[in-house]
Amino acid sequence: MAFQVILLSGMIWYCFLKWLKYYKVPDNFPPGPPSVPLLGVLPFMQGNLKDAMQRWRKEYGEVVGLHLGSELTVVLSDFDEISNAFKDKRFTGRPKALTETMTAFFASHPGEKGGGIVFSEGEQWSEQRRFALKTLRDFGFSKKAMEDVILEEVFKMIQVLRADEDSMSLNQVLSVGVVNSLWTILTGQKLSHGDQTVMKIVTGTDDFINNESMSGPLMMMPWLRFFPYIKEKFQASKEAPLSMRKLQNKMVAQHEEEQSGELDNNNGVRKESKDFIDVYLDKIKETRDRKSSFFGDQGRLNLQRSLTDIFGAGTSSGSSMLLFAFLYVIKYPKIQTKVQDELSRIIGKNTVSLDDRSNMPYTDAVLHEVMRHSCLVYAVPHATTEDVSVQGFDLPKDTVVYANLWQVMHNTDYWQDPEIFRPERFLDRDSKFRRDERCIPFMLGKRFCIGQSLALQQLFLFFVTILQHFELQAPGGAEAVSIEPIVGFVHQCPKYSVKLVGRM
Ligand code: HEM
Numbered sequence: 153m154a155f156q157v158i159l160l161s162g163m164i165w166y167c168f169l170k171w172l173k174y175y176k177v178p179d180n181f182p183p184g185p186p187s188v189p190l191l192g193v194l195p196f197m198q199g200n201l202k203d204a205m206q207r208w209r210k211e212y213g214e215v216v217g218l219h220l221g222s223e224l225t226v227v228l229s230d231f232d233e234i235s236n237a238f239k240d241k242r243f244t245g246r247p248k249a250l251t252e253t254m255t256a257f258f259a260s261h262p263g264e265k266g267g268g269i270v271f272s273e274g275e276q277w278s279e280q281r282r283f284a285l286k287t288l289r290d291f292g293f294s295k296k297a298m299e300d301v302i303l304e305e306v307f308k309m310i311q312v313l314r315a316d317e318d319s320m321s322l323n324q325v326l327s328v329g330v331v332n333s334l335w336t337i338l339t340g341q342k343l344s345h346g347d348q349t350v351m352k353i354v355t356g357t358d359d360f361i362n363n364e365s366m367s368g369p370l371m372m373m374p375w376l377r378f379f380p381y382i383k384e385k386f387q388a389s390k391e392a393p394l395s396m397r398k399l400q401n402k403m404v405a406q407h408e409e410e411q412s413g414e415l416d417n418n419n420g421v422r423k424e425s426k427d428f429i430d431v432y433l434d435k436i437k438e439t440r441d442r443k444s445s446f447f448g449d450q451g452r453l454n455l456q457r458s459l460t461d462i463f464g465a466g467t468s469s470g471s472s473m474l475l476f477a478f479l480y481v482i483k484y485p486k487i488q489t490k491v492q493d494e495l496s497r498i499i500g501k502n503t504v505s506l507d508d509r510s511n512m513p514y515t516d517a518v519l520h521e522v523m524r525h526s527c528l529v530y531a532v533p534h535a536t537t538e539d540v541s542v543q544g545f546d547l548p549k550d551t552v553v554y555a556n557l558w559q560v561m562h563n564t565d566y567w568q569d570p571e572i573f574r575p576e577r578f579l580d581r582d583s584k585f586r587r588d589e590r591c592i593p594f595m596l597g598k599r600f601c602i603g604q605s606l607a608l609q610q611l612f613l614f615f616v617t618i619l620q621h622f623e624l625q626a627p628g629g630a631e632a633v634s635i636e637p638i639v640g641f642v643h644q645c646p647k648y649s650v651k652l653v654g655r656m
Contacts, residue, residue, distance in 0.1 A: 177217075177224075178224070178546060178547075178548055180544075180545055180546040181217045181224070181545060181547070182212070182213075182215045182216055182217030182226055182542075182543075182545045183212050183213075183216070183217060184212050184216040184217040184218035184227075185208055185211070185216075185218055187218060187219040189222070190221070190222050191221065191222075191372075192218065192219030192220050192221050192222060192223070192225075192372070193218050193219060193220060194220070194221065194367065194369070194372065197367065200365065200367070201220075201365070201366050201367040201531065202530045202531060202558055202639050203639075204367075205227050205229070205531060205554070205556045205558070205559070206556075206558070206559065208227060209227070209229045209556065209559060214228065214229045214230035214233060214543070215227075215228060215229075215230075215233065215542055215543050215545060216229075217545070220372055220552065221249055221372025221373050222249075222372075222373075223247060223248065223249055223372070223550075223551075223552045224547075224548065224551045224552065225551065225552040225553075225554065226542065226545075226547055226551055226552070226553050226554070227554045227556055228553060228554065228555055228556060229556040229559040229560070231560050231563070231566070231590055233542065234555045234556075234560065234596075235596060235597070237534075237540075237542060237553065237555075237597075238534065238596060238597030238598065238599070239596070239598060240540070240598075241537070241598060242536055242537050242538045242540050243534050243535075243536055243540070243597075243598075244273065244277070244537060244598045244599055245273045245534060245535035245536060245537040246270075246271055246272075246273060246533065246534065246535055247533050247534075247535050247552040248535070248550060249371065249372055249373065249374050250271070250371050250533060251266060251271045252374035253364075253370050253371055253374040254270075254271050255271060256374065256377060257360065257386075257389070257390060258393045258397075258457065258460055260394065260397045260456075264453070265453065267280070267445070267450070267454040267456075267457040268280060268454060268456075268457025268458045268460060268461040269281050269284055269457075269458055269462070269602070270461040270464075270465060271461075272457075273535075273537060274537070275445070276445040276454070279444065279445045280445055280454055280458055281599075281602065283432075283435065283446075284428075284458055284462060285602050287428055287431045287432070288337070288428070288462075288602065288603075288606070289605075290431075291337055291427070291428070298337075298606065298609055299505065299506050299609070299613065301333050301336050301337060302610055302613045302614070303503065303504075303613060303617075304333075305329040305330075305332050305333045306329065306614055306617045306618075307617075308329070308332075309325055309326070309328070309329045309614075309618075310617065310618070310621050312325055313325060313618070313621075313622065313652055314621075314654070322475060322650055323471075323475060323647070324351075326471045326474045326475060326614070327351065327354065327468075327471040328343075328351060329471075329614065330466075330467055330470040330474070330614075331343070331350055331351060331354055331467045331471075333610065334462070334463060334466050334467055334470070334606075335350060335463070336427075337427065337606075338427060338428045338429065338459060338462060338463060339403045339427055339428070339429055340407075340426045340427035340429070340430070341403070349395075349399070350399070352392070352395075353392045353393075353395050353396045353399070354392075354463075354464075354467050354468065355392075356389070356391060356392025356393075356395075357392045357393055357396070357464060358468045359389075359392075360389040360392070361640070361641045362640030362641050362642075362644060363640070364641065365639070365640050365641050366531060366533070366641050370382070370386070393460070396460060396463075397456060397460075400459050400460070401456075403429060404429060404433070404452075404455065404456075407429045407430055407433055408433060411430070411433065428459070428462075429455070429459070432455045432458070433455070435451070436451040436452065436455065439451060462603070465603065466603045466606070469528060469529075469603075469607065469642070470603075470606075470607055470610050470611075472528055472642070472643075472644060472645050473522070473523065473526070473528055473593075473607065473611055474610070474611060474614050474615065475645040476522055476526040476528070476637075476645045477518075477519060477522045477611065477615050478615075478618070478624055478650065479633065479635060479645055479646070479648055480518075480521075480522055480525070480573055480635065481518070481619070481624060482624050482626045482630060482633055482648065482650060483573075483626070483630055483633045483635050484573060484630070485625075485630055487518060487573075487575060488619065488623070488624065490514055491514060491515050491518055491616075491619055492619055492623070492655070494512050494514045494515055495512065495515065495616055495619060498511045498512055499616070499620065501620075501656055504612075504613060504616045504617050506612065506613070508616070509612055512616075513579060513584050514575065514579070514583070515616060516578070516585040516612075517575040517576065517577075517578035517579050517585055518575040519608075519611055519612065519615065520575075520578045520585075520587075520588075520591055521573060521574065521575040521577065521578060523591060523593040524561045524567075524588075524591045524593070525561075525570075525573050525635075526637060526643060526645070527557060527558050527561050527562065527593065527637075528593060528642055528643050529557060529593065529595070529642050529643075530556075530557055530558040530639070530642065530643055531554050531555065531556055531557055531558065532554065532555045532557060532595050533552060533553075533554050534552075534553045534554075534599065535550055535551065535553060536548070536549055536550060536551045536553060537549060555595065557593075557595070560590055560592060561590065561591060561592070561593075563590075566590060567590075573635070578591075594607070620655065620656065621654065621655055621656055622652040622654060622655055623652070623655055624650050624651075624652060624653075625650065625651040625652075625653060626649075626650065626651070627649050627650070628649075633648060634646050634648075
């Protein structure tokens with residue numbers, strides 16, 4: 153009881169101080185909608201953050217200033233402005249409130265510090281990101297070696313689909329394929345298609361993030377997690393990340409055991425590293441600089457958090473994008489037929505290879521239109537790490553800066569009929585694939601997605617192989633299929649059923 157009284161008086165003080173600070177909106181801050189202390193614009197948002205961003209843009213322009221919760225926030229909607237800002241190191245922070253909630257969510261015990269890639273900043277972020285990019289690249293993110301890992305999962309999936317060609321949900325099958333290939337890259341281990349342990353963890357984590365959404369109360373006001381009821385709910389949602397941590401601990405311990413066994417058997421010489429955990433453990437061992445994010449216990453925590461980040465960021469996004477891809481070709485059967493004609497010409501009955509992509513411009517165009525139209529990540533939150541200026545406005549350090557990706561990829565001044573799904577916009581006059589710098593599903597700049605190459609490889613190999621083996625039909629007819637995304641933390645693909653008709 154005494155603790156709750158102290159907590160309550162602490163909260164009242166906190167609110168009062170926040171309230172005072174609130175009226176100190178910096179001079180020369182961008183214009184935007186009115187806010188109330190502590191909650192900011194939340195009470196007036198009328199729906200989700202995505203729709204609100206588009207309304208604010210219409211009313212206040214390409215640079216909008218507001219309070220989300222109690223954080224000073226700016227929404228950028230113009231491509232050039234986003235591009236300039238996000239290539240600048242001073243925009244590579246993450247929002248403090250979001251980081252606090254997500255750090256507490258993933259922590260294995262109260263008070264555990266943050267780390268890893270997605271929710272860190274400064275030197276720690278830059279070291280961890282650089283290491284992850286290089287290590288994943290060495291394993292073949294950008295090389296053909298990755299093809300084997302992905303294709304193995306694709307073929308397992310085809311077998312599962314063949315066994316049940318009747319009307320079914322693709323969701324589960326695709327998720328398993330994507331989860332398994334990433335698990336192999338990170339841990340060196342293969343999961344069987346029926347293994348539900350990792351899938352349950354992935355689903356549990358996604359549920360929390362999507363239910364909260366980007367502007368959910370907990371994401372804006374992390375202290376809410378100490379209040380009764382919310383506290384219990386928050387604790388319950390931590391079950392998935394805690395199970396993940398246990399599994400990761402087990403994996404790391406196994407790797408350490410194997411490494412020391414190898415040293416004993418090979419006169420102190422290690423064989424070549426095999427997976428992400430192996431390389432990371434080597435890095436921890438060789439790090440002598442106490443300030444480094446790879447040193448000692450800090451290094452071990454960063455290993456755990458980086459594994460969680462890569463796995464968390466890579467699994468649901470990869471499978472959601474695939475789900476969207478199949479949804480569009482079910483909705484538009486003529487486009488599906490054109491892809492199948494192209495793949496019959498180029499691949500026939502052979503096994504697809506990443507090299508085929510350059511000979512399949514139409515398929516490439518369809519996949520880019522899937523990424524543009526679905527706009528999986530509709531807004532990306534960063535924060536300023538110093539005082540900066542944007543379009544003549546002043547933004548203090550720690551201002552949250554959202555890139556309104558939905559606007560970039562659906563801007564009517566740039567894209568013709570952006571609401572229409574039209575792959576031809578990515579083809580030139582000679583029907584060759586034409587990249588567009590404004591199709592940025594993985595963002596751009598200093599923090600762009602580190603899994604871009606892997607995601608593109610997965611998308612191509614899964615998509616082409618499934619369309620090679622099956623024709624996909626909507627059991628209730630294509631007209632009835634909705635392509636309207638569900639707005640959560642990111643866009644989720646609407647649920648749909650599919651009938652598979654064998655082609656070979
Ligand atoms: C179609 C699938 C994917 C899409 C659309 C996507 C999109 C994005 C976007 C928009 C960001 C935010 C960038 C920023 O903050 O500026 C991001 C970050 C990130 N993504 Fe992906 N991603 C996908 C797949 C993957 C995969 C497969 C992995 C892992 C192998 C991955 C790992 C990450 C990580 C670790 C970050 C954080 C980067 C940082 O904070 O520096 N993503 N992704």
